[in-house]
Every structure is written in structure tokens, then in C-alpha cells.
Amino acid sequence: MIELPAPDRAVLARRDSILAELRAILPPGPRGEAVIGDPTRLKPYETDGLSAYRQPPLAVVLPETTEQVAAVLRYCHENRIRIVPRGAGTSLSGGALPLEDGIVLGLMRMNRILEVDYADRLAVVQAGVTNIGITQAVADDGFFYAPDPSSQLACMIGGNVMMNSGGAHCLKYGVTANNLLGVTLVTIEGEVLRIGGDHLDAAGYDWLGLITGSEGQLGIVTEVTVRILRAAEGARAMLAAFRSNEVAGQVVDAIIASGVIPVALEFMDRPAIHACEAFAHAGYPLDAEAMLIVEVEGNQAEQDFLLGKLKAICARFDPISLRVAETAEESLAIWKGRKGAFGAVGRISPDYLCMDGTIPTGELPQVLRRIGEMSESYGLQVANIFHAGDGNLHPLIMFDANDPDSFRRAEDFGADILKLCVEVGGCLTGEHGVGVEKRDLMGVQFEAHELEQQRRIKAAFDPAWLLNPAKVFPLAGNAALAR
């Protein structure tokens, strides 16, 4: 269970007048009410992709313009009301978990594509445009937006910026930060800042970098300028299965060392292979300990050239099976099991936690061995899926949410995995952010004075800690949160 800051009693007592005042700022429009106070209608907002934690908010506001966001923030600033921003609510770390005395500021009505500029290869969109929506807007002209989180059909670009989201293809194209050119940020004081723009680099501090991944704590992003890229002619995958995690880890290192940059390099361990195969019947080798899916792109000749190189590398490591897609259809068949991984695990176990840590790739065999030992001692199954090229590990810990003890053990198991990531020289997170889930583990990654310096950055934007205050940092010892 998660601790949230003590609510401000004065704010709770003023709920009705706050709702009325917010309605004066955001009157109902063609899209209906813009301020939601009815408890039944608040229900969908009480949790996000980390559904283990729930908390109804004080109210939800649904602005449609940057000016409306600024007006709401100015009001909250004057009245010392906390704010939790929300895109599609797909956060896996509880980044959009509400506060009892806080307003959820939903960006879903800010879903317009404002500009597409092919000459400069960029798109300007409102923060509530979905990730896939950007690609859809430019696909007919042969372009795409590169970061592709699993939730890309639903998740919104504003949330992607706030969590610095990645995806299976970020080995080649990078995460959100690498594909972002600018944002419009509204501060808690209601000031509108234009950060970055349609050009390389920025004068002054790289605060675009700072805003990226700031989890809604420094301001609310309302517009986003992203780089769009020319789509490759096509892509094809290969599947290679090996006798041990050690050998598959060596293959990953050999591929990276060869200089070939695949678009994706996915690693699945035995439990993940079995779960996915039972679900998707993709023809995965059930006798393998570890399996890689490697995808390359380009025109036919480039694909052939790169797959030939990769096949030769894999062949040196005595693979159990080696399957190179000759067509786009065969490629889809290879991906089928992997893409259904979450559904597959959901079929085996009523509930699971999807963890997210990053390790130096060389540590993979050791980390998988120790996760296996923890799985035994916690009595909980785990399947490991790994964006191997980036060192980004996604253990899926299976538990039963109706059994509080099972949930508690899953939380502890997850925390132990993340501590292990830090211990081997890695990091608490890869692409899901800290949110509430990893907040109390930040002390494992950082010294007290390092956390203090980060809190000072937060306070330089939001001295009263009104913006998403219960996230990222441990609550203990934070005087700004005492009410």
C-alpha cells in the first residue's frame, strides 16, 4: 500500500466552493462539463496503469487550451490546491494517482494536431494527442514518430514527455527525449513558457531536457514539438534461441559490438517464452532457456545485408533455433508472441506487476539468476522480458490482488529487483518513471544530499509543492508536504 500526504482539511472543507470557482473558470462547452465533481464520474480517474493503488480526487478539470490550463493553475496557486496532471492514465508507476485534496488536470481534450512540417521534419501537437495519433497523421506521407511504448494506442504525448517514455524500438531511435524539440510549459504561477522549438540545441540551460521526465512536478506541458522521421521501406525480424541466459547475453554483446544497430533487440527468458507461446502459438522453441527477437529495417537489400550479418553472429553461439523472416508476414509471426506478452502473463496470473529497471547489459545473466532465486524465496512466478540492447529489464511479477499477503510479497520482490539493478550499476527505472511505485526507493539510488539538490530544482519551479507532490521523492522529511 502506498502512503499519500495528509490532505489539507481546509481544502476538503471548501470542496463545494472550489468546484463552483473552477466552473467559473472552465464553463461547460460543446464537449460537455469541463469540471467534474460527481463521485461516480470521478471513479475512472481514481487509478492509472498501476491499478493496485486507488484514490479518488477532489475534482477533475478538462481544459482545452493552454490559456485554460494557465487559468486553472493560477487559481490553484492562489488557493494552495494540489494538482495531479493526467494524460491517458496509462502510467505503470502510478504517476497519475490522485490525491484526496488534489485536482486531476486531464489533458485528453487537448487532442489537436497543430502543425506538420515535412521540410523541417517536425510536428506540433497538443499534449493530449495519442502517441500513435502522431504517426497516423504523417504515415500517408511516409513519416512516423519513433518512440513506441506498448501503450501507444492510448497513451498521450504529454504523458510520454513527462515520463520520458521509450518502447521496443528505442534502441535505434532513442526515447522521448531524443525525439523532442520543444514544449509549451505552464508553470504553477500560470506563466506560459516556450521551451526549445524547431531547431537543434537551445540557448541557456537545457531545461527541455529537465522538463522531459519531470513527472508533472515542474509544470504542465500543453503543446509538444516532436521530430518526425522518414519511415524505412520495411522491417524484418529474426528469432534466435539459446541454451542459457549467459550465451544469449553474449550474443547481445556481440551484436552491439559488431556495429549493427537493430531497430529492436528483445530478450525473453524461459517463463516468458512459455507464457507467450501458450497464448499466441507463435512457434517459439520451448526447449530454449532464452530467446532473442532482432529486427532490422531498410530496403530489401539493406535488410538482407543486416540479417545476414546477424545470422552469422548468432550462428557462432550454437543456437537451438534460428529463424529469419523472409517476408513481412513471417516477421509478424515472430513478433506475435512478444507483442502479446502482457495478455499472455495475464492469462496465467490474475494480476501482475510490470517492473522496469535498467542494468549494464553485461550483468544480465547474473541478474536473471538472482531474480530466479528471489522468485523461489518469495513464492511468486516471474517472467522476464528485456529490451536487451538498452539494458532495460521488464520483470513481470505474478500475484493475486485478492490476497493481500501475495500483493505485499510482490511489492517486496519488485523492490528487491530494483535494488539489485542499482547494485550492479544500473538504475531504478528505464522508461516507466518513478511515480509512487519507486518513490521510496530513490534513497537506494541517490545520497541524501543528491535528493536534496533535486528537491531544490523542484522548488525552483514550485516552491509550495503543489504539482504532483506525492511522486518521485520520499514523503518523509519533506516539510513542504506538511499541512
Next chain:
Amino acid sequence: MIELPAPDRAVLARRDSILAELRAILPPGPRGEAVIGDPTRLKPYETDGLSAYRQPPLAVVLPETTEQVAAVLRYCHENRIRIVPRGAGTSLSGGALPLEDGIVLGLMRMNRILEVDYADRLAVVQAGVTNIGITQAVADDGFFYAPDPSSQLACMIGGNVMMNSGGAHCLKYGVTANNLLGVTLVTIEGEVLRIGGDHLDAAGYDWLGLITGSEGQLGIVTEVTVRILRAAEGARAMLAAFRSNEVAGQVVDAIIASGVIPVALEFMDRPAIHACEAFAHAGYPLDAEAMLIVEVEGNQAEQDFLLGKLKAICARFDPISLRVAETAEESLAIWKGRKGAFGAVGRISPDYLCMDGTIPTGELPQVLRRIGEMSESYGLQVANIFHAGDGNLHPLIMFDANDPDSFRRAEDFGADILKLCVEVGGCLTGEHGVGVEKRDLMGVQFEAHELEQQRRIKAAFDPAWLLNPAKVFPLAGNAALAR
């Protein structure tokens, strides 16, 4: 001329005792004195790559360890003494320009390679290691460090981090920020922060991003962890010359749109072609208005494939000349003129200012036309060299430093070019930073409240504005600088 903050009279008056106290912190060692106070020995520190501005510092300290840097900063913090950090002093924006009442903290003795890890493809080095020194340390094993500023033989990685340096090859490999994994940062309070590390992403804010390009204002970087990359088998260039800047600009767009990512894509205008040809006799076409140098890399087959594609694109735009290097030697011949550009311009003109702005590539023809008009009205020659793939423009404005009026006109001309960059949707800087040179133009790029928010970030690290305080932000209205 540049305005510097009024010196602190009390600090100037205490100079002798400050020197003595610093010497107690940093006693002489095997490498000689670590605290320099003798005016003759301070001479080399009074300017940097922007040699138009000069100011001797109060003293220079030359620490060798992170602990020594922390001790110096603690002392300066307690005694309210300003600090200007310095690597090799190659800054082109005056980033290392001293203050009369400030100590220059030189990092040149911190020049050890601490660790090279090929499995995880990273190197950990002290901040005073030269840019080329990193590549030299790993070249025998087939690796390299990608960002390659023109000053790479001299400039130090700590300075590269502070200025987020780029180079001719950053089209493919990105700038310093894209090749940086972690830093050790010492705060003005003498706290040692480990930021980032040998893994992707970071928990908490992306303060590694914030530190990168912070121009010595948030802390002193003493150790740096960089990504090293497997070097390609080889590289080859082609030269293509066109009838107009417009056409050459269209070719740049066509190359980028094709999906081919060259390692370098350099644009030279007629004055730059003529200056370089006169100096280097590289066989450049003197009848061309604009010339591109495009370089690709890979094995022989990859080079052939990519150069074939690029040649076909160029051929569609009626080139005046098209020369594809068949060998590494022919490639060097193509680069010869470009690499000597600064020397070439130096031969024509006793002095020049190297400007650095970024524009959307589509604006190139318009921007070059308007720079040409300015050149006439200021009565000063200009040659344009352009990292065209990134939109990073380097106009070289020629003037005579012995003629104060000529220098003043060159400054105004440079400022007008940078304003033009902002006006067309670009940015004041590409890879040289703001320093003192562009400090007073920050108001062209940013609104007052945007600058104020950036100053708050500065103050969250350094409330008394002791660290490199005269840079990046306009002095006017900054109460923290009044003494």
C-alpha cells in the same frame, strides 16, 4: 566590449590572504604550485577562444582530485568568492573569461583516464582529459568517442559537457548530451553529486541533461562517463557543387528526406569556398555558389551503397561538379579545404568572429541572402560554413581588432545574424554556448519570465551566484550580482 559585474572590493582587498588560504588547501605538489597568483603567470588565463575579451583573474587554482575541487568550492562558498571554471580555454563564446575578483579553477591537471569498459561501451575520465584523448585511449581496440569539435586536439571533456559541444560528425552521432552517461558534479557547497552512470535513463529528474550545457553555472564537473562507440571500418566523402544556395539547400533537404544519415553534411558558400581553396588548393570549384561535402561510413559495400544513393540525389539538381572519393586519400583531399577553413579565413583577415546559430534547414537560402545584405551594409566580409544536416550555421565575420570601429561593427553584425536565426525559428547557439558573447541576446530568444525561471534553476544550485556568474544571463536586473 563586454560589461562584467562590479568586483567585490572586499575580496580584492583580501587578495593576499585569500592566496595564502588557498595555498593551505592546495599545497604545491610534484606538478608544482597549485595556486597561481603571480600576474605574469596569470596572463595565459586572461582570455579564451573568444580572444577579443580579456580580464586577468584574482588567482588560478589547479586541483588534481574531486576532493580538492570540493575543498576549494567550500572555501569560496564560505568566503563569497566567485569562481570561473576552465578546461583548455577553447570556448568561442567567452565561457572561461575570468572576473577581476574571481578565481579561475583550471581542470587541466585532472587528466587521467579512470576506466574503460568495452563490454558496456563506456569510459570514465577526469574532466581535464582532452576530447581526442578519449578516442586515443580506445582507438587501438576499434572504438572512438563521437563528438568532434574543431578544437578536439585541445579542448577538454569537462568543457565539452559544460558547453554541450558538437562537431562536424554530430549529424549521425549527436552532440555531447547524446554521448554522455554520467558526471561527478561538485556543488558550490562542496557536496559531491554522482549524476547518471553506466546505464540508460535516470531515476528522478534528468539533471544530467540539465548539467550538460550549463556553462559552469550549476557546479563543477570533475569526472565524466561517456559512451564509446565501435568505429566504422572506414569513411568516404563526396563533393557536390551547385549554382545557387537555394539549390544546395534543396539538396540538403532531399538527402535528409531520403533517410540516408551521412556522418557529415557540410555546406560552404562562395566566400568560404574561395577562402579555403586559396589556402588549401583542394580543387574546389570556384565557379560554384555553394558546395556540399557529404561523408558516409561503413564497410566498402555500405559506403558504395550510400554514396551511390547520394550521387543519384545530387545528380537530380544539375550540379556544377560532383566528385566521389574512391579511396580514403581522395576523401582526405575533399576534406582538406574544409578542415583548414579557420586558418584560411585567418589568412584573409587579421581577425574574425566565429558565430554559431541554428536555423531550420529550410530557411538556409533566405538566411544566407540576408547575411549577404548585412555584410554589404556593415562593410565587413563574411564566409559561411554550415553543418547543414543539423541546421548549425557558422558565419565567420572578418574584422581588424586594431580598429575599434571595425570590432564594434563585427559585434553588431554578429548580433544581427543571431537575431535573424531566432526570427526564422532558430536559436542563438548551436554548439558554442552563450557565454558572455550572447548573454545580452538571451532576451531575443526568451521572454522575461522564461529567463526568470532559468535564473531560479541557477539559484537552486548556487543562490549567491558565485559560479561563473557573468555568463549566460544579462547582468541587468540581477540583484544577486550587486556587491
